[in-house]
Amino acid sequence: MEKVELLAPAGDLERLKMAVLYGADGVYLGGQIFGMRAAAKNFSIEQIEEGVAFAHQRGVKVYLTLNIIPHNEDFEGLEEYLLQVEKTGIDAMIVSDPGTFELVQETLPDMDIHISTQANTTNHRTINFWHKMGAERVVLARELSFPEIHEIREKIHPEVELEAFVHGAMCISYSGRCLLSNYMANRDANRGACAQPCRWNYYLVEEQRPGEYMPIYEDEKGTYFMNSKDLSMIGHIPEMIESGIKSLKIEGRMKTIYYVATIVRAYRMAIDAYYEDPENWTFKPEWMQEIKKVSHREFTTGFYFDKPDEKEHIYADKTYHRDYTFIGLVKSYDEETGTAVIEQRNRFFKGDTVEIVGPEKETQTFVITEMINEEGEPIDVAPHPKQQVRIPVNRPVKPYDMLRKERMDHDES
Structure with a gap:
């Protein structure tokens, strides 16, 4: 049985090495341009080369994110950058924009291309479109249920791979397409600079009564009504694998080496246990205990089983649990x-x-x-x-x- 890929985030070279050593089958990282995590340290060309060499020596693949929603000026120098990146031995590019997709194909015709979750892919027709254009893999939008994923797998070309998030922060906006950060903090979330205003504390102000701040929820501190719980599917590894998903993705290029290593290690144990005995796989509480030993919010299963309701948000505060x-x-x-x-x-x-x-x-x-x-x-x-x-x-x-x-x-x- 071909194993599902466990895909881990790498915000810098040290985190890449920890992800690889602690059990990732693949890592994804951002270069110093065109990535969705502008505040991360990210990788120079020399660091990408070193990271790819370290990963490949251990049989691990490395993918580069080029998944911002670009404006005209963002394309300046991209072609030259792609030619530099190709020499590092990177395994695939992750893109969300058709113009970027076309430029990667024109510049690097032999490069594998994955379609980012930023492309909001929610149906089989779109996936088949991307496959016809030459994409090897599509990262599904977070807003899909297992029945929808099963139907997608049945109706798409057998060669196209599916990737989906298995753990990490959820976004209040549809697949991360957010304008709130740009409006409130002049930081464009769609170009990698999200300020996470969905985690901020809000009051309600009535237009005719300026200065009177009324809590939206019954809490004297106000309310964090857009503050979603974190996704965790470690208790549902069989459902993830049997849905036809090829790659299970952990969110978190801004997270610490301790976070990355601990989460990867826990999911590695859970996935390996499935392949050792798929018929009798049993969730072990110690896997969740491990996950809870890193900084985390409360957990949710997102959209996989049903549409989230009011129970999937954290209203009282934006605090992480750090035990x-x-x-x-x-x-x-x-x-x-x-x-x-x-x-x-x-x-x-x-x-x-x-x-x-x-x-x-x-x-x-x-x-x-x-x-x-x-x-x-x-x-x-x-x-x-x-x-x-x-x-x-x-x-x-x-x-x-x-x-x-x-x-x-x-x-x-």
Whole structure:
């Protein structure tokens, strides 16, 4: 049985490496022009080349996003940029605009092209149109149910691949086609600069009574009436795979390395469990527990089972749940002494109870009994970002393994 692809976001080179090591089959990233996440660090040509080499060495594909809704000036230099990108060995381009699609085909006739979710594809006729034009894959709009996806799969050409989101933030506007950010913050969401005003706190003001701010919902703080829950389909892996979807996409090019690695690892376990025994696949609560150890909102299944109702929004606040803190990344391990060098990512203390998480490893817990700084001195706290600290660990570890701890009042956010 050909396995479904687990597709992960990569906001920079470090996040690409974490996604690959923690189980992604493919990663998608943005270059420094034409991508929908302008605030992400994104990749230079040299970084794309390094990332593609790292991924390909491990059998992982890399896709480049070119999915903004462009204006005339956005095309300046794009043809030259495409020729540079081609030399990196990128596997496909993700586009949403017909003009961009045509330019990619003209410039790189052998390049695979995927149609972005920004193209709002919701029906089989549109997918067959894109396939006739030469697209290899279509990323479905988030607003589709399983019955609709099954019908689409039955009525489209067998060679065209379908991709759909399996986890991450939902947008209040149809497939991300939003004008609110541009209007309220002069940041064009359709050109990669969304300010997420749907997460802001709103009051109602009556035209004849300026200055009188009335809550829309019964809450003295106002209401976040456009604040959607996050999508999570980890409890429905069989339905996702059996719908005919080829690639399961995780949203989040703005997320941290800890988020990317943790979410990819959880979905990798759930997907692999399905292929080990499809008939008897059973959801394991520990997969959801893992997901909840990263910063997250409450979860929803989106449109897959039915149209979302008022229960799929978060009205009280826009706060993320942060129950665990990512405190460090393993840089090296000394077998003789049983100690590891940890690069600090959030403050931690001697005496902290921490968890070690790694690719294809069971989570283990231990107490930090000793901490040595770069000068060889014993310390009680690691307060400095990227500080190198040596600590004894209770099992062998590898570079890119992560340390986390349950949050306390003194933790960083």
